[in-house]
Every structure is written in C-alpha cells, then in structure tokens.
Amino acid sequence: MDELDETQLKNHVDSLKQQLQYNRDKTSVSLPELTKWIEEKMNEDPFLNPDILKDNPWVESSKCVII
C-alpha cells in the first residue's frame, strides 16, 4: 500500500467500502448446496465413474491391421 499515490489510495478505500457491502450467505446455507451439487455431478464425472470412459476417444478401439 505504501507505493500508492493519493488517488490510488482513495480508489482502494472506495473499493473496500463496496466489497464490505457484499451480501454474504451463511456457510450453513452455501456449503450444503455446494456439496450437494458436487455429489450429484460425481456420477457424470469421467474421472470418478469408470463406466463413462468405456468409450474412450483417446484409446484405439480396434487393433492395427496390416493390409
């Protein structure tokens, strides 16, 4: 903060005033919603559900054939 001039310092204070006004939710509300979202999505997560990667576009599905 020492390198700021007066205008920058004023802007810094104004920004902090704005940030203080932010409407914060209680963690008892936001955390259960966050974990619920994650848990519902985990079934579709290819890194956690091996069935999804049965069709793996980066793995050759057939062997090479010499013609």
Added chain:
Amino acid sequence: MGEMEQLRKEAESLKDEITAARKAVQDLTLQDHVAGTAVVGRVQLKTRKTLRGHLSKIYAVHWGDSKLCVSASQDGKLIVWDSYTTNKVHAIPLKSSWVMTCSYAPSGNMVACGGLDNMCSIYNLKGKDGNVKVMRELAAHTGYLSCCRFLNDNEIITSSGDCTCVLWDIETGSQKTVFAGHLGDCMSLGVAPDFNTFISGACDFTAKLWDIRDGQCRQTFGGHESDINAIGFFPNGNAVITGSDDASCKLYDLRSDQELITYQDSGIMCGVTSLAPSLSGRLILAGYDDFNCNIWDSLKAERVGVLSGHDNRVSCIGVTPDGMACCTGSWDSFLKIWN
C-alpha cells in the same frame, strides 16, 4: 501527509470490518460439514497420448472443445492439436517467441496469445484462403501478458504484469474496461461459467472477483503467503480455486465470501503452476514445479492421485469441457493427454 495516513487507517479499518463480516456468517466449516464423507478412492489416470512437436518449453494450453486444444511454446509457435489423432491442425509462427499464454475462442474460430511483447495477438483460424493470420494486435498493457480468455468472438479479457486486467473489443482493438486494484502483477484469470464475472490471481497474494460489465471488484480473497500463479472457477460458478508459489491451493466460497480449505502437504515444497477442476469439482488437478501433477479430493483435502511422466516443470493443465480427459503441458516440450 495527514490525508494519506487517514486513508491508510481507513483501509485497515475496512479490512478488519470485512474480516468480521466473514466470521459472522461462518456458522459451519467445510471440514465439519464433510466429516462423515469418505475420501474418494485412489484416482489413476494414464497417459493416452503424447503431443510432440514443440521445440522448447510449453507455457500454456487451452481446450477449444473436447478434442482440439491450442498450446504455446517459447519456440515461437502456437500449435492447434487434434488430441484424438495427435495431428497438428495448425502450426502458427509468432512474431514474438516470448509467449506466456494462449486461449481458444469458445466458437473455435480464433485463438489468441501474448507474453513479453505486452500484447494480445488474435488469430483467425477460419480465414477465407485457409491461412491463419493475425487478425488484431491488442496493445495497451504496460507489462507482460500473463493470461487471456475469450468471452466470445468479439471480446477477450487479458491479465498483465502491469497489475491490471482489461476487457477488449476485438473489432476496434480498444480497451472497453480496465480492471485496476491489484497491488502486484496479475498472473492468471478465469471466466465464470455464466460469463458475468471473472477472477484474477496476482503477485499481491490475493484473488479478486470482478463484475465484467460495471468493472467493479466485488470480492477480494487473501490467505496465500506468496504469488498466486493459477486460478479457476469451480464448475458450478460458486467457488474459486487458486494455486500459489506458497506450495498450496485454496478453495474460496463466493457466496459466504471466505476461504473454505487449503490443499497442502508437508511433503510438497514447490510452487503450484497450474490447476483445473474435474467435471464435478470433486477432484482438483494441480501442476507443480517438481514435475508432477497432484490430484486432490476437493472436499477432504487429501491427495488421491498423481500424474507423473513429465521430465520438467508442469506449466499448464486443462480439463476438456466434457470432463473426459485432461492435458498437461511441460517445460520438457511435451503435452500429455490423461484419463
């Protein structure tokens, strides 16, 4: 002299008020909330493809869709890869080889890059004659370009060593909005899934959430003890993940405006260079200076896997939009596709 001192005191007092406001809404911690949840099982991802072709350190990679990605190397090239076949769709020579970032437009029509030239160069991949040419050079930053991300074919956001981020109009080449407020080099940025906000991580050890349309900083997150090198939105848009030179990653909740948890281990002593969440956000993949990439259980903060295979620093990582694979880029000049 008195005015400055007054302002500094006011800033400190406001910071204390924000800290108190955060504490006041903390009626549950993440650790307590997931105390009964089991850690996910060991995650073992294998290298499925190695993309060879760059002749020097790779600094950035970005997926365009779930097949094509663009990479930037200090060999002075941007390469667009078909990751399924490992073919190079485009190999674009750059005016400046000191590139630090690249981005693929969501439409697939353009790519962008920039670095020590302080500019963001936009390339049109779908030109009429089939040649890839520079479409626009966005110049105004007074420091290096650390990161860039397209909002659409006409708007891109850049972060810079000059401590600002900028929203550009690509057509006119002009700065629409300058996001000023960081007190150190901006190192990385991420755009929210709904495109209304973006986050920036900087060398002032903080992450900031910005409203794209009105240019205001809505939230600032501290806690790291060194430069933030990597930042990303959690897939649902309500949380932010950061990676730092302090060897840790952190998860911040946007709704309650606070730090939730730190991902660190006494055995890890080197900086985090890059990170990406898996599709569900349950896993966080983070690249480190020690050549590895660690996979973290985001809720339990335990390491559940490691991607080893690079012979030098992992500088960048990205997960495909459909979550089917991740790509790591390294100073060893190779990119690897894992799943």
